[in-house]
Amino acid sequence: MLKAPAGANPIGMGTTAPRRYTTKQMGDACEMIVAAELTLAGIPALKVPDNWPGYDVIAQPFDRPAQRVSVKSRTFKRGAAYVGYNDYDQFDWLAIVLLPSEEFKARAIYVVPRQEAERLARRDKATSKTAAERYFRVDQVPDLFATWNANFHLTMPHW
Structure with a gap:
C-alpha cells in the first residue's frame, strides 16, 4: 500500500512539506479536479x-450548449503574485x-463567468505589449470572486 510522503496532506489541506510536483503536473491536476467537480x-x-487552444475543460450542462472552461492555478501567496x-x-x-499555503489552509476553486472576469480584471494600457493580458492578484481572488466559490453548477447571476 502506498503511503503519503511525510508531512503531506492527502486531502489538500495546508501542509509544510516541500512541493513534489512540477508546475505542469500542478496545472494538469487542477484541470482534472475542475472536470471532476x-x-x-x-x-x-x-x-x-x-x-488545446483557449480552454482546458469542456462541460456539457443538460440545459445549455457545451461550456468551455479555462483553468488557472496558483499556490496562494500575498503580494505581487498574479493569475490571469x-x-x-x-x-x-x-x-x-x-x-x-502557510496562510491559506484549504484549496479553493472559483468558477467565474467570463463576463464577470472581464469586468473585474486588471489590464495594461492598450499601447503596451501586454495589452491582451487580463489578471488578478492572487491574494485578492477570494474577495473578488467570493460569489463564485465552488460554482460547479455553472450558475449564472441574475444581472
Missing part, C-alpha cells in the same frame, strides 16, 4: 488534450484554483 455536480466534463489569462483565449468560464 463539475461532473460530480451533475455537469459531465472532461479535460481536453494538452495545448489572455483576452484572445476562447472560454465561457474561468476556473481559478488556489492551492493551500
